[in-house]
Amino acid sequence: MNLSIIGKKYPLFVYEVGSEKIIEYAKSTLSENPYSTDKEFIKNSGFKSLIAPPTFVATYAFKALRYVFDDKELNMNVPNVMHAEQTFEFGEIVHSGDIISTNVELKKGFSKENKNGDKIDFLVVVSESKNQNNKIVCNGKWILVEKYNV
Amino acid sequence: MSKKIKINKYASFFYAGASGDFNQIHIDEKVAKKSGFKGIVLQGLCTMGIVSNHLLGMKNPSIIKKIKVRFSKPVYPNDELKIIINKNKFTVLNQFDDEVISKGEIIFEED
Numbered sequence: 001m002n003l004s005i006i007g008k009k010y011p012l013f014v015y016e017v018g019s020e021k022i023i024e025y026a027k028s029t030l031s032e033n034p035y036s037t038d039k040e041f042i043k044n045s046g047f048k049s050l051i052a053p054p055t056f057v058a059t060y061a062f063k064a065l066r067y068v069f070d071d072k073e074l075n076m077n078v079p080n081v082m083h084a085e086q087t088f089e090f091g092e093i094v095h096s097g098d099i100i101s102t103n104v105e106l107k108k109g110f111s112k113e114n115k116n117g118d119k120i121d122f123l124v125v126v127s128e129s130k131n132q133n134n135k136i137v138c139n140g141k142w143i144l145v146e147k148y149n150v
Numbered sequence: 151m152s153k154k155i156k157i158n159k160y161a162s163f164f165y166a167g168a169s170g171d172f173n174q175i176h177i178d179e180k181v182a183k184k185s186g187f188k189g190i191v192l193q194g195l196c197t198m199g200i201v202s203n204h205l206l207g208m209k210n211p212s213i214i215k216k217i218k219v220r221f222s223k224p225v226y227p228n229d230e231l232k233i234i235i236n237k238n239k240f241t242v243l244n245q246f247d248d249e250v251i252s253k254g255e256i257i258f259e260e261d
Contacts, residue, residue, distance in 0.1 A: 021168070028168035029199030030155065035210050053206075054214040055199035059169045062195070066170070079175055079185045083194040085220045093212040147186075 001076045001121050001146050003109035008073075010104045013064035019096035022050045025059055052094040057138040060094075061127045064102035065142065068125055074106070076123075077146060084122070085143035091136040099132040107141075121146040155200060155231040157192060162227060165196040192225040197251060201233055201242055205256055216257040223250045 019039065026036040034041035035051040042050055069078055094100065108124035127140040158164070162176040171193045174181040182190050198219050206214060223244070225231065230245040242251035 025168040025199075026203070028161070028164040029196060029203050031199075031203040031206075033203065033206060033208055033211065051211050053199065053203055053211050054217065055195060055202050058171070058195040058199060063170055069173075078173060079181050081173075083221055085218075086195065086198060087216070087218040089216045090212075090214060 001074050001109075001123065003111065003121060003123070005073055006106050006109045008071075008106045010064065010067035010071075013061075013067070013102045013104075015060040015063060015100045015102070017052060017056075017060065017094055017096050017098045017100060019050045021059065022052050022056060022096050025056050026053050029053065029055065047095070049096040052096070054088065054090055054138075056094060057088055057090075057127075057129060057140060060100045061102045061104075061129055061138065061140055064104045064127060064129075065125065067104060068106070076144075080147050082145045082147065083142070084145045085141075087141040089139045091138065092131055092133075094131070094137050098137075100129050100137060101131075102127055102129040119148045121148075153232075155204065155233075157200075157225060157227055157229045157231065159227045161196065162190055162192050165193050165199075169193065169195065171195065187224055187226075189226055192227065192229075194219075194221040194225075197221070197225045197231070197242065200231070201240070201251065201254070202256065204233060205235065205240070213259040214256065215259055216255070218253070218255040219251045220253045221250070222252040223248050225250050 036053050104127045107126045111121050123144045125142040129138045131137050166172045175191050202217050234241050240254035241249050244250050
């Protein structure tokens, strides 16, 4: 990939959180947690709406990450890209009905050779997601690796 | 150690629909094999989500303040995972005792 464009920022991506999407995501990650799957439980517990599982950030921020994967200037060979590391730090909780805005930036990039002498590119992408009250809900650090000579 | 977590045969498709991650290595056997895998690979963030949900249990999701993982090896449909947790650190093994997540860290509000 083209690591000369480190520092590039992408357009803000805005995502409205829906209750059915929270339930779908929770179930796809084997959650039966009532805070994320049971509307009656939420109503009886005094919360305004369903609470997203923390890693639901994968849904609202991943769509912002699409800008990176689809960036022709970055020229990533997506099938050869592996997700190497992931860190999420959480702020305000995310409810259904929230509007989440995510910024994504290419923070760092470098290349190494593996023991076979094949080139491997490392890309560190950071994301910052805020809710409609301008409060941070999640900061993400995504480390992606592109292997050559697969 | 956790109970075994069985990865459904169609897990990567369910997760693709839920998250939007339709990278072809997660849904297309031919592309996955051409990319050096033995078959369709589960999305790393799906594994991370399954593990964090498992560690959270039935508590309020707001208590998780940080989670960090290194994806060491691919997870495939039909794999059986187990989580080894020691205080705030964890690893995830597959049915062959290979580490598929290493250097895991989770921080809860009460910590």
